[in-house]
Amino acid sequence: MSESIELLLKNAQILLNLGNPKEALVLYEKVLFQEPTHKEALLKKGHVLGKLGKYENTIDCYDAVIQQDSGNLLAYLNKGLAHHYVGECDVAIRCxxxxxxxxxxxTTALYNKASSLVKSGRFDEGLGLLSDVIQLDASFKEKAKFDVDFQHIKKLTEFKKITV
Structure with missing residues (x-):
């Protein structure tokens, strides 16, 4: 007899909360074996794969969600992050x-778009967007100061003006 999907999802979340993403991934796989298009399991599997640095597989999960729910903003946001991490900034920006x-x-999408713009060399556009994000939510000022994607421009006057 197969385990209930609800129980598998609940136990997977507990494992994630305890810092056991690989074990949680096994449970998400069990859910997807029973129901291959289960959106929550696909989203969570994509999240775990992203934590494990398996971005190509992460993108596949989010594409599967988007294929069945083209308005799923979380899938687009996380897919954009995965593309950003593999250096596909133009695709990330589109997401x-x-x-x-x-x-x-x-603000999360705006900040990540700014980061992808800067990473792709579009500094003025990225810094302008970063400034806009900080106007909406000042907490992004501190985040930007320590974000690895902004480290190479940290000494630029324009960046300092935005983050001081």
Missing amino acids: FDMVLDSKPNN
């Missing part, structure tokens, strides 16, 4: 733009 089309003031 963040999908979120921003629905939620123009989504």
